[in-house]
Amino acid sequence: MTLTQEFDTIAAISTPLGEGAIAIVRLSGTDALKIAQSVYKGKNLAQVASHTINYGHIFEEERLVDEVMVSVMRAPKTFTREDIVEINTHGGIAVTQEILQLLLRNGARLAEPGEFTKRAFLNGRIDLAQAESVMDLIRAKTDKAANIAVKQLDGSLSKMINNIRQDILESLAQVEVNIDYPEYDDVETMTSQMLLEKTAHFEQLLENLLSTAKRGKILREGLKTAIIGLPNVGKSSLLNQLLREEKAIVTDIAGTTRDVITEFANIGGVPLELVDTAGIRETDDLVEAIGVERSKKALAEADLVLLVLDASLELTDKDLELLELSKNANRIVLLNKTDLPEKLDINQISGDFIRISALKNENLSAVEEKINQIFFAGEIEAKDATVLSNARHISLVEEALKALKEANNGLALGLPVDLIQVDVTRCWQLLGEITGEAAPDELITQLFSQFCLGK
Ligand SMILES: Nc1nc2c(ncn2[C@@H]2O[C@H](COP(=O)(O)OP(=O)(O)OP(=O)(O)O)[C@@H](O)[C@H]2O)c(=O)[nH]1
Numbered sequence: 001m002t003l004t005q006e007f008d009t010i011a012a013i014s015t016p017l018g019e020g021a022i023a024i025v026r027l028s029g030t031d032a033l034k035i036a037q038s039v040y041k042g043k044n045l046a047q048v049a050s051h052t053i054n055y056g057h058i059f060e061e062e063r064l065v066d067e068v069m070v071s072v073m074r075a076p077k078t079f080t081r082e083d084i085v086e087i088n089t090h091g092g093i094a095v096t097q098e099i100l101q102l103l104l105r106n107g108a109r110l111a112e113p114g115e116f117t118k119r120a121f122l123n124g125r126i127d128l129a130q131a132e133s134v135m136d137l138i139r140a141k142t143d144k145a146a147n148i149a150v151k152q153l154d155g156s157l158s159k160m161i162n163n164i165r166q167d168i169l170e171s172l173a174q175v176e177v178n179i180d181y182p183e184y185d186d187v188e189t190m191t192s193q194m195l196l197e198k199t200a201h202f203e204q205l206l207e208n209l210l211s212t213a214k215r216g217k218i219l220r221e222g223l224k225t226a227i228i229g230l231p232n233v234g235k236s237s238l239l240n241q242l243l244r245e246e247k248a249i250v251t252d253i254a255g256t257t258r259d260v261i262t263e264f265a266n267i268g269g270v271p272l273e274l275v276d277t278a279g280i281r282e283t284d285d286l287v288e289a290i291g292v293e294r295s296k297k298a299l300a301e302a303d304l305v306l307l308v309l310d311a312s313l314e315l316t317d318k319d320l321e322l323l324e325l326s327k328n329a330n331r332i333v334l335l336n337k338t339d340l341p342e343k344l345d346i347n348q349i350s351g352d353f354i355r356i357s358a359l360k361n362e363n364l365s366a367v368e369e370k371i372n373q374i375f376f377a378g379e380i381e382a383k384d385a386t387v388l389s390n391a392r393h394i395s396l397v398e399e400a401l402k403a404l405k406e407a408n409n410g411l412a413l414g415l416p417v418d419l420i421q422v423d424v425t426r427c428w429q430l431l432g433e434i435t436g437e438a439a440p441d442e443l444i445t446q447l448f449s450q451f452c453l454g455k
């Protein structure tokens with residue numbers, strides 16, 4: 001077990017700034033109780049039982065600042081493994097700030113963003129992947145994303161990574177033993193053979209983990225979805241329907257949307273980053289022309305494309321161009337305005353399409369279903385499956401996999417075992433960066449600085 005390191009006492013407001021029923025000012029460190037006591041009148045905090053909440057008042061000298069409840073949690077059974085005091089105030093911005101300032105004047109230091117979680121990490125309470133999941137949980141935009149984060153907080157990814165690393169370490173040790181104490185003449189061949197079996201197995205494990213990454217990343221960051229089409233086909237109307245809100249301006253004037261509008265929607269648990277674009281057409285209008293260029297860019301960058309066609313009109317060359325342009329993308333073709341008589345010739349469209357009316361809110365559920373189908377097709381809602389969702393973790397696993405592949409190539413080429421060892425060791429180290437066991441200090445500092453204040 002890691003021994004708790006000694007740090008100074010930090011303080012921060014741990015609830016969002018703004019008016020609320022309560023706000024929490026948090027202290028962590030050796031002097032947390034002493035500093036809290038210096039501004040608090042009520043009980044003797046040094047004597048109250050751990051994990052209790054205590055009524056009292058905050059004073060600045062003789063002036064009453066607020067009536068509060070003070071939670072006392074003694075080390076080591078706390079988030080940071082240090083003494084923690086949480087002062088529950090009455091939520092006003094001014095009062096909460098004032099209490100924080102009082103604590104700072106009485107010996108606490110203002111916490112850096114993420115410093116509480118960093119201490120939890122440094123004191124061995126959680127590993128790096130778990131610390132990151134705290135951040136992911138805060139930022140989670142849907143239930144499913146939050147589920148992944150919670151599971152990671154629980155340590156399932158860390159456990160898996162640690163198991164693989166342990167296996168790798170044992171294989172490396174075995175190689176050492178074989179080389180140092182050769183029992184057979186063909187020790188080199190035998191060791192290569194053993195390593196090959198092992199590395200192939202590790203490769204499979206990492207491949208499996210990586211295959212969960214795409215879905216994990218989408219759940220975490222949202223699926224970039226571009227709504228494209230000619231002017232006036234109903235793109236903004238569709239956006240508004242999917243958002244269930246009048247976010248974009250809708251008029252019967254072609255060229256209403258002149259710039260890209262980005263909004264976030266939760267479609268049956270799939271978070272979409274919806275991008276409404278300016279209708280794509282030739283135009284002399286400079287502003288619109290720039291908008292059109294951006295639309296093309298949005299199309300190129302999108303994970304999913306919703307191509308809207310006006311079913312009440314015949315298809316134009318421009319429509320066909322867009323169909324062609326998006327044909328290799330992950331695309332859903334929507335025939336809009338089906339409340340009007342249909343003039344569009346569906347034989348000109350290859351592949352699937354969905355008929356909708358954005359104006360009358362007809363058949364939008366089919367669009368939502370389709371989106372879900374695309375991204376959860378055949379996926380069992382495996383409750384206990386470990387999903388890779390964090391960009392940093394994904395790239396580390398990719399690199400670790402690369403190192404393993406190099407090891408495999410080397411083995412196939414008959415390179416000496418000690419050269420192979422280098423690649424396998426590298427794989428082991430890269431995986432260690434995920435949990436923080438092999439993470440450089442700068443990385444740790446940089447990671448925690450992305451947290452919000454008070455976390
Ligand atoms: N009848 C009918 N009209 C629709 C439907 N969807 C949109 N409209 C109308 O079509 C016109 C254009 O709609 P918008 O949503 O602004 O179209 P857009 O594609 O965003 O247009 P630009 O921003 O100009 O590119 C508006 O008058 C809408 O009310 C529909 O399903 N049926």
Ligand SMILES: [Mg+2]
Pocket residue numbers: 235236237248249250256257277279
């Ligand atoms: Mg529009």
